[in-house]
Amino acid sequence: xxxxxxxxxxxxxxxxxxxxxxxxxxxxxxxxxxxxxxxxxxxxxxxxxxxxxxxxxxxxxxxxxxxxxxxxxxxxxxxxxxxxxxxxxxxxxxxxxxxxxxxxxxxxxxxxxxxxxxxxxxxxxxxxxxxxxxxxxxxxxxxxxxxxxxxxxxxxxxxxxxxxxxxxxxxxxxxxxxxxxxxxxxxxxxxxxxxxxxxxxxxxxxxxxxxxxxxxxxxxxxxxxxxxxxxxxxxxxxxxxxxxxxxxxxxxxxxxxxxxxxxxxxxxxxxxxxxxxxxxxxxxxxxxxxxxxxxxxxxxxxxxxxxxxxxxxxxxxxxxxxxxxxxxxxxxxxxxxxxxxxxxxxxxxxxxxxxxxxxxxxxxxxxxxxxxxxxxxxxxxxxx
Amino acid sequence: xxxxxxxxxxxxxxxxxxxxxxxxxxxxxxxxxxxxxxxxxxxxxxxxxxxxxxxxxxxxxxxxxxxxxxxxxxxxxxxxxxxxxxxxxxxxxxxxxxxxxxxxxxxxxxxxxxxxxxxxxxxxxxxxxxxxxxxxxxxxxxxxxxxxxxxxxxxxxxxxxxxxxxxxxxxxxxxxxxxxxxxxxxxxxxxxxxxxxxxxxxxxxxxxxxxxxxxxxxxxxxxxxxxxxxx
Numbered sequence: 001x002x003x004x005x006x007x008x009x010x011x012x013x014x015x016x017x018x019x020x021x022x023x024x025x026x027x028x029x030x031x032x033x034x035x036x037x038x039x040x041x042x043x044x045x046x047x048x049x050x051x052x053x054x055x056x057x058x059x060x061x062x063x064x065x066x067x068x069x070x071x072x073x074x075x076x077x078x079x080x081x082x083x084x085x086x087x088x089x090x091x092x093x094x095x096x097x098x099x100x101x102x103x104x105x106x107x108x109x110x111x112x113x114x115x116x117x118x119x120x121x122x123x124x125x126x127x128x129x130x131x132x133x134x135x136x137x138x139x140x141x142x143x144x145x146x147x148x149x150x151x152x153x154x155x156x157x158x159x160x161x162x163x164x165x166x167x168x169x170x171x172x173x174x175x176x177x178x179x180x181x182x183x184x185x186x187x188x189x190x191x192x193x194x195x196x197x198x199x200x201x202x203x204x205x206x207x208x209x210x211x212x213x214x215x216x217x218x219x220x221x222x223x224x225x226x227x228x229x230x231x232x233x234x235x236x237x238x239x240x241x242x243x244x245x246x247x248x249x250x251x252x253x254x255x256x257x258x259x260x261x262x263x264x265x266x267x268x269x270x271x272x273x274x275x276x277x278x279x280x281x282x283x284x285x286x287x288x289x290x291x292x293x294x295x296x297x298x299x300x301x302x303x304x305x306x307x308x309x310x311x312x313x314x315x316x317x318x319x320x321x322x323x324x325x326x327x328x329x330x331x332x333x334x335x336x337x338x339x340x341x342x343x344x345x346x347x348x349x350x351x352x353x354x355x356x357x358x359x360x361x362x363x364x365x366x367x368x369x370x371x372x373x374x375x376x377x378x379x380x381x382x383x384x
Numbered sequence: 385x386x387x388x389x390x391x392x393x394x395x396x397x398x399x400x401x402x403x404x405x406x407x408x409x410x411x412x413x414x415x416x417x418x419x420x421x422x423x424x425x426x427x428x429x430x431x432x433x434x435x436x437x438x439x440x441x442x443x444x445x446x447x448x449x450x451x452x453x454x455x456x457x458x459x460x461x462x463x464x465x466x467x468x469x470x471x472x473x474x475x476x477x478x479x480x481x482x483x484x485x486x487x488x489x490x491x492x493x494x495x496x497x498x499x500x501x502x503x504x505x506x507x508x509x510x511x512x513x514x515x516x517x518x519x520x521x522x523x524x525x526x527x528x529x530x531x532x533x534x535x536x537x538x539x540x541x542x543x544x545x546x547x548x549x550x551x552x553x554x555x556x557x558x559x560x561x562x563x564x565x566x567x568x569x570x571x572x573x574x575x576x577x578x579x580x581x582x583x584x585x586x587x588x589x590x591x592x593x594x595x596x597x598x599x600x601x602x603x604x605x606x607x608x609x610x611x612x613x614x615x
Contacts (some may be wrong), residue, residue, distance in 0.1 A: 040575030060581035065597075067566075067588055072597050103476060106449055230502050230528065244528070251531050255415065313449065315475050318524055318535065320505070333510055342591075346506040346524070354558045383581060 010342040025053065028365075032061050036139045036369045039379030043356075043368065050364045055357050059350075062383035070343035075101050075175060075310045078343065083169035084383040085347065088131050090169045091124035091160075092323040098173045099254055100319035100330035102304075105175070112300040119293045120163070120172050120256070122286040126197070128324035128376075129279050129286075133204060136171035136276075136373035140217050145207055146303035152200045155193050160188070176306035182379040190294050194287050201283050208276070218272035222371035224358040225270055234356040236326025236348055238375060241278045242270030248322040255321075260292045272374040279376075311338055325349050325376050325380060345384060349377040437580045451475040462491070480535035485517075488538055489547040492523065496552050501525040502536070504553035507560055509567045513593045519569060523549070546575070548574040566591035583608070596610055 032042040035253050038069035048055045066085060070078045082097045083090035094116055102109060109117070130366055132147035152301050157167040164172050172178070208214045224234070226242040239246060247264040249257040265281030267274030312334040320329030326348030335341040352375050451473040459472040460483070469484035470491070483491050495501040505524040512518055517539035526533045548571035549556040549594055559581040560571045568589040571577055577588060584606075587601045605614050 060579075060583070061486075063581045065590060068595075068597060106476065228554075231552065231554040231561075233504055246528060252533070254603065315449070315451070316480075316535075317476060318478060318533070329506060329524070331506065331508060331522065342510045344506065344508045344522075349553060350558065354555065 003281045030339060030368070037372060037379075038135065038377060039382075041353075041379055041382070043370070043372075043375070045365065045368065047365065049111050050362045050366075052363050052365065052368060055360055055368070057353060057356060059353070059379070059382050062379050064384065066384040067343055067345060070340055072339065075312070075340060079173075079175065079339065080169070080171045082345075083171055084380060085345065085384055086128075086323065086325065086328075086349065086378045087168055088378055089124050089128040089324045091120050092128075092321065092328060094171060094329055095121050096319065096321040096323065096328045098175050099321065100317055100332050101175045101310070101312070103304070103319050104315065104317045104332055104334055105310060106313075107176060107306060109177040109255075109303045109304055110301045111256065111298050113173075113302045113304075115293050115297045116178050116182060116302065117173060118256050119290055119297075120160070120170075122192075122290045122293070123156050123159060123190075124170075125324045126283055126286045127153045127176050129283050130156075132279065132324075132373075132376045135277075136370075136376070137208065137214075139369050139373045140214070142208065142211070142214060145204055148200065148204060148207070152197055154194060159186075159189055159193065162186070165193045165208070174303065174306075175310065177301070177303035179303075181302055185270075187294050187297070190290060194291055194294075197305045198284075198287060198305045201280065201287075205280060209280075215273065216366075217254050217370060218276060218374075220269070221272040221363060221367045222374055223269060223271045224355060224359050228355070228358060229270070232358065233351045234326070234355050236280060236322070236324070236352065236376075237275055237278045238270075238326070238352055238355075240265065240268035241275040243268055248320060248327060252320075256293065259291075259296070273323065309338055320346065321383070323348055325378070325381070326352055347381045347384060349375075349379075349381040350384075353377050353382055386553055408565070425495040449508050450478055454479045454481075462494070463495075466491070478533070478535070480537060482537055485538050485544070488536075491536065493554055494527060495534075495536070500527045501532075502553075503528060504549065504555045504559070505533070507549065507556055507563055508562050508571055509591075510593065511567060511593045515539070517544075520565060521542075521546055521563070521569065530593055545570040545572045547572050548577075550574055565589070567590070 012240065026045065028045040028047055030043040030045060031037045032040040036161060037043065042058040042061070044056045044058065046055065064084075066081055069081060073081070079094065079097060082093040085093055098109075130149040134146035137145040160170050160172070161167050164170050164180055203277045224238070224242055226239070226244045229239045229242045229244065243266055245264050245266050248254070250264055262285045263281075265278050265285065267278050314334055314336045316331065316333045318329055318331045320327050327346065328348055329346030330345035331342075331346065332340055333342040356375060360368050363371070413414045454472040454474040459470070462470050463472075466487055471482040473480055473482065497614040505526050506522075507524075508522050510520040510522065512520065519540050519542075521540060523536040523539050524533065525536065538546075546569060548560055550560065552572065557575070558580060560574055561577060563569050563578050564571060565579040565582055565590055578584060582590070583604065586604055588595055588599070590599070598612055602613065605611060
């Protein structure tokens with residue numbers, strides 16, 4: 001046996017072994033048309049058997065160029081467009097946009113408008129969380145919560161419909177306040193809804209919180225530390241479930257939030273189960289806020305004095321609110337004309353989705369579904 | 385005058401009011417012409433009783449609020465270190481700093497390491513085709529410890545590069561990719577600078593001002609979608 005040949009054959013053997021091992025590493029494409037990706041999200045998974053070694057998100061399938069459209073519309077005309085980003089929390093989008101333009105115009109909505117805004121925004125947060133819970137549970141395999149949450153979410157949509165005629169893309173607010181006064185019996189409807197939904201939230205919890213399958217599927221799944229959350233710019237319930245007590249409603253209050261008494265629920269482990277608990281607690285806090293707002297709603301005008309043709313002075317503003325999914329910010333540049341020079345939307349879903357790779361590493365393929373669900377993304381907002 | 389200052393003085397509700405209140409008196413220092421405009425504006429803009437007919441104050445509105453210098457311990461420290469490369473201003477109660485392009489990596493690093501701006505909220509750009517340096521790059525930063533939000537701005541010319549902030553904040557990754565996709569801004573040191581919202585082979589950067597609103601990459605559309613036009 002001469003040395004060179006033996007080395008070659010040895011190498012060959014190694015090489016083939018390596019190829020054989022590499023065959024275990026599988027690239028799997030998931031989506032964009034996949035029911036568990038909550039829209040058109042494509043994920044390319046690198047797998048070792050069932051274990052996720054890494055993944056890459058491919059987004060942009062719903063890109064409509066909202067920011068470009070804004071530059072070709074007046075401030076007022078762009079208002080309905082923002083509802084189409086996070087279409088399950090359209091009211092929050094509208095609130096953020098209206099408040100940002102109000103800041104730029106240096107005006108303030110009257111107190112009554114602020115209260116109406118808070119009531120509708122919190123109702124919408126509840127609706128958004130209910131939709132999240134129903135679909136997230138369905139992804140993991142629990143079908144019942146979906147029917148429960150959609151049944152109850154319907155009541156919120158009915159209130160929206162009675163208030164402004166639309167159920168989802170509500171366009172509820174105007175720059176400077178609200179266009180519509182509350183309808184006859186609005187306060188009664190809202191109070192009735194609070195009494196109706198409070199026990200329902202207990203019902204959801206009964207189905208899931210101590211459910212063995214639910215706990216097994218969510219505990220220690222998709223864990224992310226507070227440090228990583230901050231580094232990745234992750235906000236909203238995901239950040240709070242990792243133990244950071246930060247909510248823009250408290251940190252830098254807007255609308256009428258400084259007037260209400262509510263808690264900011266946090267978790268400890270930063271896993272899927274904690275995020276579930278945080279959102280459940282948030283639903284209850286939303287009810288608390290709504291109750292206080294309905295009880296204390298002041299009389300008065302609902303629109304500030306706003307010029308029909310809005311020409312904000314030259315300048316820039318950044319304003320952000322706590323949307324159901326995290327920090328939703330608007331960076332608006334005015335050149336003094338009737339159309340914004342630039343509108344930048346800082347979408348919470350987009351930034352949060354970036355952490356998906358980190359959260360899924362070392363988990364199983366089935367857990368990827370759970371983690372996408374727990375991030376609570378809306379692709380309309382990711383892609384804009 | 386006393387009447388007016390009185391009506392603007394009691395700010396019992398809202399947190400935005402103190403900010404606006406700070407901005408107005410500070411403008412006294414900058415120029416006397418602006419000062420009167422700054423002082424009359426709040427009383428006309430935000431009447432305590434909305435129905436009050438403050439018609440007289442209305443003409444002051446076009447002057448509008450003006451950026452005033454932003455002074456703080458952090459700013460004086462940065463200024464002593466970097467001199468005139470840092471200009472700090474406040475507009476409508478929001479602080480931002482105008483930083484020379486060459487100082488960007490140092491300033492961002494210092495803001496995170498020494499000034500606790502640990503959360504990179506957003507990175508974006510604004511296109512001004514008529515300016516000599518066409519692109520404003522904007523970093524929006526937040527500090528959890530200080531509960532403070534600031535913006536850092538710089539200008540670069542077409543074809544200029546800018547250092548990536550991914551090594552400072554992991555969040556910068558997708559945000560810079562979007563700025564590249566939409567404006568064509570090159571971030572040096574980015575681990576994988578490629579398009580994010582538009583398809584990989586797309587030509588053009590749609591948020592530039594010279595890109596028309598119904599413009600598209602017809603070649604890409606025809607090859608990949610098999611249709612004449614997406615419009």
